[in-house]
Amino acid sequence: MPSQPGRLLYAQSGGVTAVINATAAGVIEAARAKGVQVYAARNGILGALREDLIDTSRESKAAIAALRHTPGGAFGSCRYKLKSLEANRAEYERLIEVLRAHDIRWFLYNGGNDSADTALKISQLGKAMGYDIRCIGVPKTVDNDLAVTDCCPGFGSVAKYTAVSVLEASLDVASMADTSTKVFILEVMGRHAGWIAAAAGLAGDGPDAPPHVILFPENAFDEGAFLAKVKATVERVGWCTVVASEGVRDAAGHFLAEGGTRDAFGHAQLGGAAAVLAQLVKDRLDYKVHWALPDYLQRSARHLASATDVLQAYAVGRAAVEFALAGMNAVMPVIVRTSESPYRWKIEPAELRKIANREKKLPKGFIRRDGFGITAAARRYLSPLVRGEAPPPYGKDGLPAYASLRNMAVARRLPAFP
Known part of the structure; x- marks a missing residue:
């Protein structure tokens, strides 16, 4: 049984990455260490709207640890963009109803620009509706286009x-x-x-x-x-x-x-x-x-993941839990490069309003003058991010031994959402 009141809800959003489940492992293991029960929304934000939640406490310690080397989205993801509060307030109110029904006090949304915007809006609506919910955006995108963070896990x-x-x-x-x-x-x-x-x-x-x-x-x-x-x-x-x-x-x-x-x-x-x-x-x-x-x-x-990427993906998951339990709201754990050579980095909180719906493009200084290649500056930035190997364990059949979760559903407490 959880030793701390309230639960944490984690959801994956958009296109998954080779290391998004490492972030999930970081979230769940950090929360368990603090005595906080973690629910996961099945198929991203749609699971939250449908009250289709997964009880991760039913998974073994070994199964959660195996997420660190398993690709795909362990709890399912979706491409579903919530409209503005003005255009579709009913969806946001439904989310608050689901959170309230299951005593969820922390919501961690693992995604990109649109997801950061959603987490920001839910944090704002929680205040407006008098429900104490802490929302943390967790970075994920293969495109590396999130603002503020030095790079994106994935x-x-x-x-x-x-x-x-x-x-x-x-x-x-x-x-x-x-x-x-x-x-x-x-x-x-x-x-x-x-x-x-x-x-x-x-x-x-x-x-x-x-x-x-x-x-x-x-x-x-x-x-x-x-x-x-x-x-x-x-x-x-x-x-x-x-x-x-x-x-x-x-x-x-x-x-x-x-x-x-x-x-x-x-x-x-x-x-x-x-x-x-x-x-x-x-x-x-x-x-x-x-x-x-x-x-x-x-x-x-x-199977070809960067060890640096795996470490960073896990780290932002753990940091997201730490930030949430510390009372932070509407922030994202971002990666800060503190040294180029040797390469060093740390995690810091950044406001979601500075990240949501913004896009970080490749700097002009990273593209060669003829337009067909990269510069030395680009090489210095990129090289540390691909360093190191973190291969998955392999079975007797010669194939990777990936995690297999039970994903047992939480009993519903509300009417179905149209």
């Missing part, structure tokens, strides 16, 4: 996966270029911010090292300059590796990969920039081209 592992994939695929292309593929194009995530594309630059250093061309969403796509760069590289090196962000746009601001559909946040559904570029290279330069769209593989590759 990004370091995607960065490592991307750099390693570019390095390995380039060795393959180089070995076959004489009689086969001349150009390989890898499309990476990144709608508006080119952090993941930039991370690909860690695969090599120098004009002849891959990736030879990086296309950032911060720069308008110049077809002529792109084709000239690819052609010159093939003629000089014999082959060319291209990394393109899914958010690459033309001069008019149109996504190269936009298909017309949109997700729950209103974002255009992307994926296909590499195919467009491959066809362009084939038609205009007559080179044999291969392209790849790793998609979910980027954010689920726990």
